[in-house]
Amino acid sequence: MNQHLRGDPIPFIDIAAQRRRLGRAVDEAVARVLAHCQFINGPEVAELEAALAAFCGAKHVVACASGTDALLMVLMAKGVGRGDAVLCPSFTFCATGEVVALTGAVPVFVDVDEASFNIDAASLKRGIATARRLGLKPRGIIPVDLFGQSADHDAIGAVAAAEGLFVLDDAAQAFGASYKGRRLGGFGVITATSFFPAKPLGCFGDGGAIFTDDAGFAELLRSVRVHGQGSDKYDNVRIGLTARLDTVQAAVLIEKLKIFEDEIAARNKVAERYAQGLGNVVTVPCLASGATSVWAQYTIRLPEGTDRDGFASALKAQGIPTAVYYPKSMHQQTAYRDFPVADGGLAVSERLSSDVISLPMHAYLDEPTQERIIKAVRGYFSV
Numbered sequence: 016m017n018q019h020l021r022g023d024p025i026p027f028i029d030i031a032a033q034r035r036r037l038g039r040a041v042d043e044a045v046a047r048v049l050a051h052c053q054f055i056n057g058p059e060v061a062e063l064e065a066a067l068a069a070f071c072g073a074k075h076v077v078a079c080a081s082g083t084d085a086l087l088m089v090l091m092a093k094g095v096g097r098g099d100a101v102l103c104p105s106f107t108f109c110a111t112g113e114v115v116a117l118t119g120a121v122p123v124f125v126d127v128d129e130a131s132f133n134i135d136a137a138s139l140k141r142g143i144a145t146a147r148r149l150g151l152k153p154r155g156i157i158p159v160d161l162f163g164q165s166a167d168h169d170a171i172g173a174v175a176a177a178e179g180l181f182v183l184d185d186a187a188q189a190f191g192a193s194y195k196g197r198r199l200g201g202f203g204v205i206t207a208t209s210f211f212p213a214k215p216l217g218c219f220g221d222g223g224a225i226f227t228d229d230a231g232f233a234e235l236l237r238s239v240r241v242h243g244q245g246s247d248k249y250d251n252v253r254i255g256l257t258a259r260l261d262t263v264q265a266a267v268l269i270e271k272l273k274i275f276e277d278e279i280a281a282r283n284k285v286a287e288r289y290a291q292g293l294g295n296v297v298t299v300p301c302l303a304s305g306a307t308s309v310w311a312q313y314t315i316r317l318p319e320g321t322d323r324d325g326f327a328s329a330l331k332a333q334g335i336p337t338a339v340y341y342p343k344s345m346h347q348q349t350a351y352r353d354f355p356v357a358d359g360g361l362a363v364s365e366r367l368s369s370d371v372i373s374l375p376m377h378a379y380l381d382e383p384t385q386e387r388i389i390k391a392v393r394g395y396f397s398v
């Protein structure tokens with residue numbers, strides 16, 4: 016149903032429209048699980064892992080309970096802990112740095128690039144030096160493919176190789192995006208994603224997955240996923256978690272993955288229309304060379320001096336929701352402000368936190384509804 020009639024509230028993400036498109040497919044897939052009753056580690060879990068691997072080109076996929084668990088499991092499998100430092104961008108969702116702190120290691124926050132919102136390689140190098148100066152042992156880098164756009168993996172990989180660090184790509188928002196023609200998760204870098212319902216590929220609850228080309232590491236992750244099991248689940252050879260993906264969620268994802276490619280194309284069309292309609296009014300997101308996006312968010316920057324709350328209220332009054340990701344960068348959050356930041360500071364992250372705002376974005380945003388959003392944004396700036 017179009018939401019282009021004046022005043023009708025527009026959903027920020029239209030999960031119901033996707034439900035309508037999928038028809039009975041998801042319901043029937045869930046019903047099959049309810050019938051076979053293998054709610055834990057049922058056949059759909061392995062089927063999904065194989066389908067995800069085929070989709071992105073990864074050799075091994077380990078499904079798990081959430082994007083946060085996906086990140087944490089990798090750090091646990093890498094043996095990250097006290098005295099270690101892991102570098103991550105500050106302009107991200109809190110889970111990126113949270114998992115580092117959970118292991119007892121220290122997240123060292125680095126700045127992002129003003130155009131792509133993704134990790135800035137120069138700040139990353141400064142962050143590594145900062146960690147060493149503080150007596151910490153840099154172990155790894157967690158780049159984030161923010162808002163759905165791939166980070167600059169060549170630049171990050173070069174720093175990691177020079178410094179002997181592992182890379183754990185936080186693609187929670189970006190599964191389906193590609194870097195230099197290859198899908199995230201499919202070019203050898205250990206990659207974690209989330210299937211939270213609002214993500215480009217979301218399930219009907221919590222879910223996540225890890226992608227790796229290393230068979231031994233995948234086995235380690237499978238052990239961490241179930242209490243550090245060894246030869247069987249009552250043989251505990253390491254500290255682990257309960258981090259399995261429910262069979263029901265796997266069944267949902269198998270069906271959703273079948274239309275994902277088409278949804279990615281639709282999201283890109285929506286992004287193009289926004290760029291055309293708003294490019295001369297606000298700063299619209301731009302794709303870095305070699306990177307594609309699945310547009311988890313369509314995040315614009317408002318002209319200097321704009322009252323962001325006033326802008327959001329004006330759109331809200333016209334039935335148009337907006338959201339601010341993220342009003343504070345991680346190093347500005349109460350829980351994280353005592354952790355170190357890269358020498359030179361994080362000026363870009365701080366600026367972005369004060370001027371970004373995200374517009375409705377999903378694969379089912381029809382043209383008339385989008386016109387209404389574009390008109391409202393332009394109207395606010397009287398153009």
Ligand SMILES: Cc1ncc(COP(=O)(O)O)c(C=O)c1O
Nearest residue numbers: 081082083108110111187209211
């Ligand atoms: C960048 C990033 N990392 C990690 C996560 C954590 O994923 P989950 O909510 O599935 O635990 C999210 C989820 O919002 C995210 O956006």
